[in-house]
Amino acid sequence: MKLLPPKPFYYEGGERAVLLLHSFTSNPNDMKKLGSYLQQNQYSCYAPTLSGHGLPAEDLLTYGPADWWQDALxxxxxxxxxGFEHIAVAGLSLGGVLSLKMGQELKVNGVVTLSVPMYKEAAVLKERIIYYAxxxxxxxxxxxxxxESEIAKLDHLPFDSLTDFEQLINQTRDQLSRITSPVHVLYGELDDPSYKTSAEKIFESVASDQKTxxxxxxSKHLMTLGKDMNTVNQDILAFLNELNW
Structure with missing residues (x-):
C-alpha cells in the first residue's frame, strides 16, 4: 500500500498570523487541532511539511536541518x-528548535516551544528513525x-543528517541569549525528564523581558494531541493574545 504524504495546511482566521512547525519524523497533523483552535479565535495559521517527513525513512534521511530551516523560512x-506584517511561531520538538532559531534570526512577534530538546545525541535520533521506519x-x-530485511539495510545508510541535527540543537542552545521576543516554553511532565531540563535551559537563557x-x-511528548490538548491550546492562545500585535 502506498502512503500519501500529509499536506501542509493554511487556515485563514484573522489579521494575526502564526507559523506552526511539527516534530521530527512526524507531519503537520501534529498541529492541526491547535491550528483549528487558533483559527476559531481569529488567528491565521500555516503549517508546512518539513522536507522528507511523511515519506519512508530511507527518503527522510536524504534531508537534514538545512532543508528544514529553509522550509521554516x-x-x-x-x-x-x-500580507501579514506580524508573525508568531510555535513549534513542537524539532519544530520548536526551528522556532527558537527563527527567534534568533528573524523578526517574530513571539515564540512558543513545546517538548523541545536542547540535549540530544545523533545515536538517540537514529533510534527514533528506526522506530519510524x-x-x-x-x-x-x-x-x-x-x-526486518529492510531495517538491516537502512542501518547501513549514512546518518549524516542526524549528526547535523544534533549540531543544530547545540548551536541553537548556544545562541538562546539572542532571543528578545516574548517566549512561552511548554513541556510534558510525563515526557522524558530531559525535556523539562531543556525547557528550563531555554527559559533561563533567552534574553526576553516577557517569558514564561x-x-x-x-502530557507526554506529543503535547498538541495528548490528554492536556485543550488546556495546551487555551494556554497558547492566552500567550498569543498578550503579545503586542
Whole structure:
C-alpha cells in the first residue's frame, strides 16, 4: 500500500498570523487541532511539511536541518506574502528548535516551544528513525521478514543528517541569549525528564523581558494531541493574545 504524504495546511482566521512547525519524523497533523483552535479565535495559521517527513525513512534521511530551516523560512515568507506584517511561531520538538532559531534570526512577534530538546545525541535520533521506519513499513502492509530485511539495510545508510541535527540543537542552545521576543516554553511532565531540563535551559537563557515556562501534568511528548490538548491550546492562545500585535 502506498502512503500519501500529509499536506501542509493554511487556515485563514484573522489579521494575526502564526507559523506552526511539527516534530521530527512526524507531519503537520501534529498541529492541526491547535491550528483549528487558533483559527476559531481569529488567528491565521500555516503549517508546512518539513522536507522528507511523511515519506519512508530511507527518503527522510536524504534531508537534514538545512532543508528544514529553509522550509521554516519559506513558511514565514508565505505568510509575509499573504500580507501579514506580524508573525508568531510555535513549534513542537524539532519544530520548536526551528522556532527558537527563527527567534534568533528573524523578526517574530513571539515564540512558543513545546517538548523541545536542547540535549540530544545523533545515536538517540537514529533510534527514533528506526522506530519510524518500522511503523511506516507496517502501515505499508509489509510482513515481518521483509521489514526486518529492510531495517538491516537502512542501518547501513549514512546518518549524516542526524549528526547535523544534533549540531543544530547545540548551536541553537548556544545562541538562546539572542532571543528578545516574548517566549512561552511548554513541556510534558510525563515526557522524558530531559525535556523539562531543556525547557528550563531555554527559559533561563533567552534574553526576553516577557517569558514564561509551564509543565503539563498529563502530557507526554506529543503535547498538541495528548490528554492536556485543550488546556495546551487555551494556554497558547492566552500567550498569543498578550503579545503586542
Amino acid at each position: 519559506n513558511g514565514y515568507q508565505l505568510l509575509k506574502g499573504k 518500522k511503523r511506516y513499513k507496517q502501515l505499508e502492509g509489509k510482513d515481518g521478514k521483509q521489514i 515556562i509551564k509543565g503539563f501534568a498529563n
